[in-house]
Amino acid sequence: MLRKQAQLSRLQKSIPYSYASTLSVLVSVILLLGFYFPLTGLHRPSEISARDRWNAYTLPEAVHAVARNNTIIVCAVSQPYLPFLINWITSLARHHRHHEVLVIAEDYATLYAVNEKWPGHAILIPPAPPLQQAHKFGSQGFFNFTSRRPRHLLQILELGYSVLYNDVDMIWKKDPFPYFKGNYDIYFTDDMTTVKPIDHSHKLPAPGKKGRTYICSCMLFIRPTPGGKLILKAWIEELKAQPWSPHAKANDQPAFNWALNKTSSEVKMYLLPQQAFPPGGLYFKNETWRTETRGKHVIIHNNYITGFDKKIKRFREFDLWYVDEEENDPTEALVKLRTMD
Numbered sequence: 001m002l003r004k005q006a007q008l009s010r011l012q013k014s015i016p017y018s019y020a021s022t023l024s025v026l027v028s029v030i031l032l033l034g035f036y037f038p039l040t041g042l043h044r045p046s047e048i049s050a051r052d053r054w055n056a057y058t059l060p061e062a063v064h065a066v067a068r069n070n071t072i073i074v075c076a077v078s079q080p081y082l083p084f085l086i087n088w089i090t091s092l093a094r095h096h097r098h099h100e101v102l103v104i105a106e107d108y109a110t111l112y113a114v115n116e117k118w119p120g121h122a123i124l125i126p127p128a129p130p131l132q133q134a135h136k137f138g139s140q141g142f143f144n145f146t147s148r149r150p151r152h153l154l155q156i157l158e159l160g161y162s163v164l165y166n167d168v169d170m171i172w173k174k175d176p177f178p179y180f181k182g183n184y185d186i187y188f189t190d191d192m193t194t195v196k197p198i199d200h201s202h203k204l205p206a207p208g209k210k211g212r213t214y215i216c217s218c219m220l221f222i223r224p225t226p227g228g229k230l231i232l233k234a235w236i237e238e239l240k241a242q243p244w245s246p247h248a249k250a251n252d253q254p255a256f257n258w259a260l261n262k263t264s265s266e267v268k269m270y271l272l273p274q275q276a277f278p279p280g281g282l283y284f285k286n287e288t289w290r291t292e293t294r295g296k297h298v299i300i301h302n303n304y305i306t307g308f309d310k311k312i313k314r315f316r317e318f319d320l321w322y323v324d325e326e327e328n329d330p331t332e333a334l335v336k337l338r339t340m341d
C-alpha cells in the first residue's frame with residue numbers, strides 16, 4: 001500500500017515535471033533563436049555568397065568588366081590607405097575617369113570594403129601579404145608586395161588592355177590621358193626634383209649619381225605592345241636579380257630603372273612633362289616653381305614625405321584633400337561615385 005502510494009505520487013509529480021521540462025525546452029529554443037537571428041543578420045547568406053564571389057573574382061574577369069575603350073586604371077591599396085584611395089578616386093571622378101578604376105586590394109578587408117560599395121571594382125590576387133610588414137617602407141614585406149606590381153601589370157597587357165598605374169597618394173588636377181601622345185610603349189615621370197626647362201626632352205634622362213635614373217614607378221601608362229610587355233618582363237627579371245637585403249632596403253623603383261636602362265633601345269619610352277607631372281619634392285617644396293607653373297599641373301604626387309598623417313596634413317594644407325571629414329566610413333563616397341557620370 002505504501003509502495004503503491006509512493007508509485008502514484010511519483011506518477012503525479014512526473015506530470016508537472018515533464019510539463020516543466022517541455023516549457024524549459026521551448027524557452028531555450030526561443031532564447032536560441034533570439035541569439036541566432038541577430039548573428040545571421042550580420043552574416044546573411046547573401047553576404048557570405050557575395051564574399052565567396054569576390055574571393056573567386058579573377059583579374060581577367062575584373063579587367064573585362066571595368067575597362068573602357070580597352071584601357072584600365074589600376075592602383076594597389078591596403079586597408080590603412082582607404083582614405084587615400086577615396087581621395088584619389090574623388091579627384092578622378094571630377095574628370096569622369098573613375099568608372100575604369102580597378103583597385104588591387106592588398107588584403108581581404110579592402111576587397112570587401114570596396115566591392116560592397118562599388119561591386120566589381122576591387123580584386124585580390126592571392127596570396128594576401130601578411131599585414132604589418134607589408135607596409136613598412138623598406139621592409140622585406142614592402143619589397144615583396146611592390147615586387148608583385150609588374151606581374152599584375154604584365155597580366156593586364158597580356159589580356160590586350162592598356163594600363164595606367166597610379167599610387168594612391170596622388171590626385172588628378174586634369175585628365176592625364178591627353179598627355180599620352182604618340183605611339184609610345186610606356187609613359188613615365190621623373191622623380192628628380194631639379195627644375196627642368198619647359199621644353200625638356202621626352203627621352204629617358206641621363207643616369208644620376210647611382211648610375212641609374214630616378215624614374216618613378218608610381219605613375220605609369222603602358223600599352224599592350226611587344227615593347228610594353230618587354231619593359232615589364234625586364235623589370236620582373238631585375239627584381240629577381242636584386243632581391244631584398246637588410247642593407248639595400250630597396251623598393252621596386254631601382255629595379256624598374258635598371259630595366260629601363262637595359263631595354264631603352266627596344267622600348268619606345270616617353271618622359272612626361274615635368275610641369276604637368278611634378279614629384280612632391282618639387283610641387284610642395286618650391287613655391288616659386290608652383291606659382292610659375294600654375295594651371296599646368298595634371299597629377300600631383302604627395303611623395304618626398306613619409307607617414308600617413310603627414311601626407312594627409314600636407315594634402316589638407318594644399319587644399320587637395322577631398323575626403324568628407326563628417327563621414328565615419330570614407331568608403332561611403334563610393335556609393336555616390338557609382339551613379340556619377
Ligand SMILES: *[C@@H]1O[C@H](CO)[C@@H](O)[C@H](O)[C@H]1NC(C)=O
Pocket residue numbers: 069
Ligand atoms: C580610345 O582609345 C583610342 C586609342 O588609344 C584613343 O585614340 C581615343 O581617343 C580613346 N577614346 C576615348 C573616348 O577616350
Ligand SMILES: *[C@@H]1O[C@H](CO)[C@@H](O)[C@H](O)[C@H]1NC(C)=O
Pocket residue numbers: 129130133140141144
Ligand atoms: C618575402 O619573400 C621571400 C621570398 O619569396 C620570402 O622568403 C619571405 O618570407 C617574404 N617575406 C615577407 C615579410 O613577406
Ligand SMILES: *[C@@H]1O[C@H](CO)[C@@H](O)[C@H](O)[C@H]1NC(C)=O
Pocket residue numbers: 204205206207210211212261262264
Ligand atoms: C645605362 O646605365 C649605364 C651605367 O650607369 C650608363 O653608362 C648608360 O649610359 C645607361 N644607358 C642609358 C641608355 O641610359
Ligand SMILES: *[C@@H]1O[C@H](CO)[C@@H](O)[C@H](O)[C@H]1NC(C)=O
Pocket residue numbers: 193194195286287288289292
Ligand atoms: C625653385 O623653382 C625656381 C623656379 O623654377 C628655380 O629657379 C629654383 O632653382 C628652384 N629651387 C630649388 C631649390 O630647386
